[in-house]
Amino acid sequence: MTSNSSVAGAAIAVTPARRVSSYLYNHAKLRLRLLIAAPVFWLGLVYIASLLMLLITAFWSIDEFTGNTKVIWNFDNVTSLFTDALYSTVTLRTIGIALGVTVVDILLALPIAFFMSKVAGPKVRNILAISVLLPLWASYLVKAYAWRSVLSNKGVLQWILEPLGLNTPGYSLFGAAITLGYMWLPYVILPIFGGLEKVPGNLLEASSDLGAKTFTTIRRVILPIILPSIIAGSIFAFSLTLGDYITINIVGGANQMLGNLIYTNVGTANNLPMAAALALIPIAIMFVYLGSVRRTGALNNL
Amino acid sequence: MRISRSAALVLGVISSAVMAAVYLPLVIVLINSFNNSMNMDWPPPGFTLDWWVKAFGSGGLMAALGTSVLIAICASVVALILGTLLALALSRYKFFGQESIGLMVILPIALPGIVTGLALNNAFRTVLGMQLSMATVIIAHATFCIVTVYNNVLARLSRANRNLEDASADLGAGVFTTFRLITLPQIGSALVAGGLLAFALSFDEIIVTTFTAGSGVETLPIWILNNMFRPGKAPVVDVVAVTTVLISVVPLYFAQRFTRETAK
Amino acid sequence: MKLKKVKALAVVAALSIALTGCAAGASNTAGTMLDKLGANEKSLTLLGWPGYAEDGSNDPKVDWVTPFEKETGCQVTFKPYGTSDEALSLFKTGQYDAIAASGDATLRLIAGGSVQPLNTKLIPSYTGVYSFLKNRNWNTVDGKTYGVPHGYGANLLMYNTKVVTPAPTSWSVVFDGASKYKGKVTAYDSPIYIADAALYLMKHQPALGIKNPYALDDKQLAAAVTLLKAQRANVGEYWSDYLKSIQSFETGNSVVGTTWQVIKNSMSAKATVDAILPTEGATGWSDSWMIASNAKHVNCAYQWLSYIDTPKANAAATEYFGEAPVTSDACQYASAGFCDTYHAGDANYAAQIWYWTTPISKCLDGRTDVKCTDYSAWTKAWQDIKG
Numbered sequence: 020m021t022s023n024s025s026v027a028g029a030a031i032a033v034t035p036a037r038r039v040s041s042y043l044y045n046h047a048k049l050r051l052r053l054l055i056a057a058p059v060f061w062l063g064l065v066y067i068a069s070l071l072m073l074l075i076t077a078f079w080s081i082d083e084f085t086g087n088t089k090v091i092w093n094f095d096n097v098t099s100l101f102t103d104a105l106y107s108t109v110t111l112r113t114i115g116i117a118l119g120v121t122v123v124d125i126l127l128a129l130p131i132a133f134f135m136s137k138v139a140g141p142k143v144r145n146i147l148a149i150s151v152l153l154p155l156w157a158s159y160l161v162k163a164y165a166w167r168s169v170l171s172n173k174g175v176l177q178w179i180l181e182p183l184g185l186n187t188p189g190y191s192l193f194g195a196a197i198t199l200g201y202m203w204l205p206y207v208i209l210p211i212f213g214g215l216e217k218v219p220g221n222l223l224e225a226s227s228d229l230g231a232k233t234f235t236t237i238r239r240v241i242l243p244i245i246l247p248s249i250i251a252g253s254i255f256a257f258s259l260t261l262g263d264y265i266t267i268n269i270v271g272g273a274n275q276m277l278g279n280l281i282y283t284n285v286g287t288a289n290n291l292p293m294a295a296a297l298a299l300i301p302i303a304i305m306f307v308y309l310g311s312v313r314r315t316g317a318l319n320n321l
Numbered sequence: 322m323r324i325s326r327s328a329a330l331v332l333g334v335i336s337s338a339v340m341a342a343v344y345l346p347l348v349i350v351l352i353n354s355f356n357n358s359m360n361m362d363w364p365p366p367g368f369t370l371d372w373w374v375k376a377f378g379s380g381g382l383m384a385a386l387g388t389s390v391l392i393a394i395c396a397s398v399v400a401l402i403l404g405t406l407l408a409l410a411l412s413r414y415k416f417f418g419q420e421s422i423g424l425m426v427i428l429p430i431a432l433p434g435i436v437t438g439l440a441l442n443n444a445f446r447t448v449l450g451m452q453l454s455m456a457t458v459i460i461a462h463a464t465f466c467i468v469t470v471y472n473n474v475l476a477r478l479s480r481a482n483r484n485l486e487d488a489s490a491d492l493g494a495g496v497f498t499t500f501r502l503i504t505l506p507q508i509g510s511a512l513v514a515g516g517l518l519a520f521a522l523s524f525d526e527i528i529v530t531t532f533t534a535g536s537g538v539e540t541l542p543i544w545i546l547n548n549m550f551r552p553g554k555a556p557v558v559d560v561v562a563v564t565t566v567l568i569s570v571v572p573l574y575f576a577q578r579f580t581r582e583t584a585k
Numbered sequence: 586m587k588l589k590k591v592k593a594l595a596v597v598a599a600l601s602i603a604l605t606g607c608a609a610g611a612s613n614t615a616g617t618m619l620d621k622l623g624a625n626e627k628s629l630t631l632l633g634w635p636g637y638a639e640d641g642s643n644d645p646k647v648d649w650v651t652p653f654e655k656e657t658g659c660q661v662t663f664k665p666y667g668t669s670d671e672a673l674s675l676f677k678t679g680q681y682d683a684i685a686a687s688g689d690a691t692l693r694l695i696a697g698g699s700v701q702p703l704n705t706k707l708i709p710s711y712t713g714v715y716s717f718l719k720n721r722n723w724n725t726v727d728g729k730t731y732g733v734p735h736g737y738g739a740n741l742l743m744y745n746t747k748v749v750t751p752a753p754t755s756w757s758v759v760f761d762g763a764s765k766y767k768g769k770v771t772a773y774d775s776p777i778y779i780a781d782a783a784l785y786l787m788k789h790q791p792a793l794g795i796k797n798p799y800a801l802d803d804k805q806l807a808a809a810v811t812l813l814k815a816q817r818a819n820v821g822e823y824w825s826d827y828l829k830s831i832q833s834f835e836t837g838n839s840v841v842g843t844t845w846q847v848i849k850n851s852m853s854a855k856a857t858v859d860a861i862l863p864t865e866g867a868t869g870w871s872d873s874w875m876i877a878s879n880a881k882h883v884n885c886a887y888q889w890l891s892y893i894d895t896p897k898a899n900a901a902a903t904e905y906f907g908e909a910p911v912t913s914d915a916c917q918y919a920s921a922g923f924c925d926t927y928h929a930g931d932a933n934y935a936a937q938i939w940y941w942t943t944p945i946s947k948c949l950d951g952r953t954d955v956k957c958t959d960y961s962a963w964t965k966a967w968q969d970i971k972g
Binding site for chain 2: 036037040041043044047050051054055057058059061062063065066067068069070072073076127130131133134135138145147148149150151152153154155156157158159160161162164165166168169175201204209213232233234254255258259261262263264265278281282285291294295298301302305309313
């Protein structure tokens with residue numbers, strides 16, 4: 020650290036570590052700076068700077084012949100986001116799927132998380148907690164292909180639905196939404212379960228003592244408390260769906276999503292500026308979303 | 322809370338049904354790992370152990386597994402350090418810009434992977450002129466893993482008893498001693514939970530990895546993706562999935578027990 | 586004062602000379618050809634389609650890299666890629682000595698200065714390669730050869746024999762007649778598939794004046810896009826990997842569409858499918874190994890190019906991937922019937938294939954009065970088609 024004179028306040032300073040320690044104890048601001056220096060440096064320099072660089076690239080163009088990025092400032096790419104019907108169609112489709120997936124995941128996650136937290140005994144709860152986490156370890160791609168098998172015309176779903184006079188959704192937007200919802204469900208259950216664990220038991224007893232039925236208690240007492248956790252889960256499901264381009268390829272039939280357009284532009288067309296411009300769409304959507312839920316405290320529940 | 326029997330029953334039935342649906346595709350993966358059709362025909366025309374033998378005899382698979390574990394460990398360690406530092410700072414101090422930092426830490430996970438991947442790819446290659454390598458994957462993974470550690474530790478710190486830290490300081494313990502003897506034990510289970518989630522996130526990540534991995538770097542998900550394109554290799558990846566799920570039971574079980582015990 | 590100025594000028598001059606020296610040093614290999622081989626560099630980094638350089642790590646029995654390493658001392662690192670376009674962006678990072686590229690990537694690599702012209706005298710096995718694969722517009726520019734062939738094949742028409750009756754002989758079953766199989770038509774998921782539509786129009790709408798499906802002016806591209814948009818309504822899914830295509834034909838999710846011979850061969854016995862080369866001909870691929878203009882291990886790269894066209898290595902590589910070998914001598918090393926199934930060396934069959942070539946603005950069919958649409962236009966068109 021700095022100099023010896025500044026440790027005067029520490030009477031028992033004998034070793035250098037001790038000196039540093041007491042110096043730090045007396046300088047809260049320095050302590051704070053040391054604590055946040057590394058993480059802020061990392062996030063700021065590695066991530067935020069990269070993000071800003073990408074945004075800048077959106078206003079450049081490429082050399083049509085060699086495909087190299089050129090620094091020619093223009094608004095063509097960004098303007099085309101608004102003028103080209105393709106981009107608005109795909110954006111709306113993607114938002115629609117993401118919203119659907121998010122809502123369904125929350126509806127499925129709530130009863131499970133509630134059952135785990137408030138109904139099940141410790142043993143069942145442990146087993147359930149592990150069972151929820153386990154599928155995360157089966158590769159994403161393997162699960163997507165498993166769903167490809169389930170959804171196919173000769174798949175398990177058809178076998179189950181046929182006697183009921185129904186058909187599998189097959190490879191379609193609906194099929195993709197089911198698969199995506201499946202993929203992200205654990206990410207939604209976990210924060211909601213965490214939120215429920217924080218709900219004090221006596222609060223619920225008070226509610227039922229006052230005559231509230233179980234579902235009234237859930238609706239009036241529990242839901243408001245765990246709302247931030249629900250939103251936290253929704254951020255996962257929504258954002259993961261927003262950028263996906265692999266599942267839609269495997270089970271989505273002939274459809275494409277925003278992720279495909281970005282991926283195609285950087286991979287196929289080698290047009291980084293256009294890809295960057297398209298990336299502005301999910302960034303903008305997520306910023307609006309995060310901005311609107313910021314006050315709920317959801318961001319600390321991820 | 323007193324939950325009516327019928328409500329408990331309804332919740333139980335819903336939970337079981339959803340969990341059954343969650344495991345159905347995994348059961349199919351398990352069955353397909355013994356399916357003797359290399360295209361995973363359904364229902365399986367016959368039974369074979371070939372894929373299991375092939376999987377464990379595949380040097381490429383084992384190498385990819387090693388790469389993935391190494392990357393996940395490194396990324397988790399970086400995330401554990403940075404996430405803990407940040408959580409300590411934000412829980413113990415009030416300062417200007419606190420909210421922006423809180424936002425900054427969740428951005429890498431809140432923004433879709435393709436955005437994160439593209440941004441980092443662009444920064445590494447064109448801005449910094451770096452060659453993509455294993456290090457670039459670790460940097461990228463650590464970036465989006467910080468938030469899992471940060472949130473777990475922050476939640477634990479907000480519930481932790483601060484008087485203990487003050488008492489420790491009053492009794493003459495330095496800041497490092499206090500951290501080691503008082504704070505660290507309190508956040509231990511949060512570190513395990515956060516670290517494990519970080520490991521899992523990194524281990525199965527494919528989109529950011531695709532954009533940040535160098536030429537020689539083949540993680541398990543990338544190996545799987547490449548094998549989907551190879552003739553007659555598909556069921557081997559099912560073996561991989563079944564195995565990783567089975568292996569992961571062990572750390573999950575202990576983490577669960579550890580978290581429970583320390584939480585009590 | 587004066588002296589200072591002179592000094593400053595001298596320094597500036599020296600710096601600029603040094604800088605141009607660096608710049609020249611970095612790029613002087615572009616456009617020049619190697620005269621003779623030097624010592625092997627002990628190391629080689631390759632980029633190619635999955636299965637193009639197997640070293641036994643995926644299957645101990647599938648290995649043609651290890652013999653090469655033993656023979657030349659060049660340690661091979663191989664990176665597989667999923668699409669031609671991914672290959673291009675990977676190759677641009679400059680980490681690779683050589684690349685196995687399809688024709689939809691080769692011209693872009695040559696135009697971008699990423700690859701160097703080859704001295705085929707240094708590649709002894711090149712003499713054995715079928716002549717119909719040499720000096721073609723996807724591997725040769727201005728008389729300079731940039732790539733040696735790895736293997737080739739056609740994009741065939743596969744159909745479910747039970748559902749699609751009568752047996753089709755024309756691509757019309759996936760274009761004008763596709764509505765009969767609405768939701769069960771499949772097509773290759775890449776902008777290059779536009780050429781399939783162009784080939785169909787070339788034969789069925791001569792008024793459009795298409796002479797080469799990879800050389801389309803604005804009007805011709807628009808016609809192809811219209812055709813593909815109409816097809817889109819009947820497409821169940823597009824495919825880009827084997828497994829997807831195989832599975833959807835086996836489950837009946839797809840009943841008709843483009844395929845590769847290897848996919849047809851991989852179908853299970855109970856699948857009722859057939860694959861044909863329709864009367865219009867077909868698009869196809871002929872992949873070439875090319876050497877990076879700034880290759881760090883250029884001697885090892887030459888050794889590899891030479892090795893991969895030797896009969897035994899070429900047989901192993903092409904049979905594993907499922908495409909025709911590039912030299913007739915390979916057939917004696919391949920399993921029985923392999924060369925017949927893939928029509929290896931059948932010049933008549935090969936003549937019906939329009940090999941993937943990168944569309945560029947200079948029309949590939951020789952027209953000079955119009956500008957043709959380039960690959961970026963095709964990419965945007967492909968996105969619009971998928972909608």
